[in-house]
Amino acid sequence: MPSTEPKLISGNANRPLAEAIARRMSMHRGMQVGLVDARVERFNDQEIFVEVYENVRGEDMFIIQPTSKPANDNLMELLIMADALRRSSAARVTAVIPYFGYARQDRRTKARTPISAKLVSNLITHGGVERVLTMDLHAAQIQGFFDIPVDNLYASPIFALDILHQFDGDMSDVMVISPDVGGVSRARELATRIGAPLAIVDKRREKAGEVAGMTVIGDVTDKKCIIVDDICDTAGTLCKAATVLMEAGATEVHAYTTHGVLSGPAVERISKSVLKSMVITDTIEASDPVKSCPNIRIVPTAPMLAQAIVNIWSGTSVSSLFDTASLVPIYEGLYPRGMWGR
Missing domain, CATH: 3.40.50.2020 (Rossmann fold)
Known part of the structure; x- marks a missing residue:
């Protein structure tokens, strides 16, 4: 039976x-x-x-x-x-x-x-x-x-739980960032869940895989910025966006990404970037370099x-x-x- x-x-x-x-x-x-x-x-x-x-x-x-x-x-x-x-x-x-x-x-x-x-x-x-x-x-x-x-x-409900835990419930200076215009709806949902404002990093590409320039839409001065995205592959765009946010006046930058593909030079880029932390989920099995990277953390799904x-x-x-x-x-x-x- x-x-x-x-x-x-x-x-x-x-x-x-x-x-x-x-x-x-x-x-x-x-x-x-x-x-x-x-x-x-x-x-x-x-x-x-x-x-x-x-x-x-x-x-x-x-x-x-x-x-x-x-x-x-x-x-x-x-x-x-x-x-x-x-x-x-x-x-x-x-x-x-x-x-x-x-x-x-x-x-x-x-x-x-x-x-x-x-x-x-x-x-x-x-x-x-x-x-x-x-x-x-x-x-x-x-x-x-x-x-x-x-x-x-x-993953945004899990990320919301983690953010409120990591920032001890103090959302007064936290701002959610969409790394591109296409990801605004995803970033807006997380921002709504944690009661934080929203800003956008507008990127322009001259050809596939190469970012020509980035502009921050919104005031990130003295803000703790949280970049939210669904996939991080080579981390080039993510690390550049973090640098742009710091140059625009952010006090620290964190990233929350559902799927940590992290191929090629991604882990090295993240470890050397201005990102204070990067959070990924375990939807993809983490490699040994990912597990040993000091500023990458994995939350369970x-x-x-x-x-x-x-x-x-x-x-x-x-x-x-x-x-x-x-x-x-x-x-x-x-x-x-x-x-x-x-």
């Missing part, structure tokens, strides 16, 4: 996050929740092979697999795991993709270019996935690329993702996790409940 509990399976993209989600779900359910015993490995020619050792017939399965670097390998792992579960008669397959790769290719920016995010969504849908759970999609319209339900969680999985499995609201009242008990062990009364 099928079990009455959701079942988790993980690829190789972010095993520590999958294990953390399983631990949190064990706390929620009051019973041991582990990862389904399976092997996800490669043959000598790098073809991916999946074998599930447990019976999953009639089960509600959740595949935990961000499509981070190497994006193509991790995406194929996800698709092959989904196929293996469908062929094993799983009742439903939900893909938990904390970081959705290819999301930056969400539109045609010039002639004869692809919309890769749409292609990836088609692959996932036709691969047997019936629902997707993700976090901070680069563009909200990507949800419409799927012909299946998509639950897009937001496992509590929110675990609760979202339980809500999907039980048929209750996922959007309730956007509310502070619902989120505070989940993170109470990390951030004291009392600070919200200040």
Whole structure:
């Protein structure tokens, strides 16, 4: 007989996050929740092979697999795991993709270019996935690329908890900064949550990957600036924006970024920058240089993702996790409940 509990399976993209989600779900359910015993490995020619050792017939399965670097390998792992579960008669397959790769290719920016995010969504849908759970999609319209339900969680409630904790509830001189015009809505949401004003760094590019100049829109004099963004890749724009803010009169600059891609020279740039701190989440498994960088800190998403999985499995609201009242008990062990009364 099928079990009455959701079942988790993980690829190789972010095993520590999958294990953390399983631990949190064990706390929620009051019973041991582990990862389904399976092997996800490669043959000598790098073809991916999946074998599930447990019976999953009639089960509600959740595949935990961000499509981070190497994006193509991790995406194929996800698709092959989904196929293996469908062929094993799983009742439903939900893909938990904390970081959705290819999301930056969400539109045609010039002639004869692809919309890769749409292609990836088609692959996932036709691969047997019936629902997707993700976090901070680069563009909200990507949800419409799927012909299946998509639950897009937001990191801003977690960031709000962390900011109020780190700044001890004193928001009098804190200002939220959007690193570009396109990220204003994301920055505005966080600013509203913590009751802080908003400013924008307007950047101009002469060609892709190169920033020609930056201008601060708003008065940041004597402010503690918090730059908020969804993805940090090479950190060039972020570090330059921090320098511009300091030159404009800010007293200190912090950064909150959901997905720490941090490729190439990113960690070195951040360690040598004027950033006092940079906070990322664990949607992408942190490398050793990231873990050892003194001004990079990682906040967990496992509590929110675990609760979202339980809500999907039980048929209750996922959007309730956007509310502070619902989120505070989940993170109470990390951030004291009392600070919200200040």
